[in-house]
Amino acid sequence: MVTSQHAQELSQGAEQLGVALSETQHSQLLAYLALLIKWNKAYNLTAVRDPDEMVSRHLLDSLSVIPHIGDSPRWLDVGSGGGMPGIPLAILFPEKQVTVLDSNGKKTRFLTQVKLELKLDNLQVIHSRVExxxxxxxxxxxxxxxxxxxxxxxxxxxxxxxxxxxWLAMKGLHPSDELVALPQDFHLDSAQALTVPGCQGQRHLLILRRTA
Structure with missing residues (x-):
């Protein structure tokens, strides 16, 4: 269950990330966390089992990309799984269209439930292989x-x-070896080291663009 400690950790972590949460957004993120904890028991949505770890490893990790979203109006979260970072994106940017896609039917059923319960009209859930x-x-x-x-x-x-x-790829260690194998029509636009409150280990965001 979601506790006052989780609520405080979310508030403080968002502040450290420079992400301003309205009261509605704060309560929606906690409602999402509660659904994640509840459904994870039966649906195996995430390997993180401990609710105390979910605020930092799921919510705050997702919020860490918010400053890099910019004014792009239509977003796709590929292989969304339990909805990270797509659900937090939809909560933070009600004016943007956010699509979450996963090939696992259990996971898209969960995402559909989140859309309904949180009344996220800007969220589209797609059950499909990305290809x-x-x-x-x-x-x-x-x-x-x-x-x-x-x-x-x-x-x-x-x-x-x-x-x-x-294209925004959220990674742990900086994937130098993977960058070497990038297709010829893609290039690295920028790379950012992210600091996620409460998360051990490195986090990086790599922003890719298509080459004309």
């Missing part, structure tokens, strides 16, 4: 968190973006 997904128009931002290698991430999602799209 088979054909959106009506390209996404302006595509994000993944520990989804695959940069090479696979680029190759599998190439058809979902265009030259204006930014």
């Amino acid at each position: 088979a997904f054909q959106p009506a128009q390209p996404f302006t931002g595509i994000v993944s968190r520990a989804f695959s290698s940069l090479e696979d991430f680029s190759n599998w999602t190439r058809h979902l973006g265009d030259l204006n799209t930014r």
Whole structure:
């Protein structure tokens, strides 16, 4: 269950990240955490079992990319799993369209439940393999968190973006070896070291663009 300690940890962590949460957003994030804890018992949504670790390793880790989202209006979270970072993105940016995609039916059922309970009208849940997904128009931002290698991430999602799209890959250690294997039509736009309150170990954000 979600405790006052979790609420305080979320408030302090968001502040450290420079992310301003409204009261509504704060309570929505905690409601999402409560659903994650409840459904994780039966659905195995995340390997993190301890609710005390979920604030830092899921919520704050997702919020760490918020300063890099910019004004891109249409986002896709690929291999969203339990909804990170897609659900926090949808909560923080009600004016943006956020799509969460996963090939696991249990996980997309959970994501649909989150959409309904949190009344996230800007969230779309897609149950599909990423290679088979054909959106009506390209996404302006595509994000993944520990989804695959940069090479696979680029190759599998190439058809979902265009030259204006930014690809955000959330990683642990800086993946120098993976950058060498980037497809020729992708390049590294920027790399950021992220500091996530309460998280041990390194976190990096790599922003990729298509090369004309």
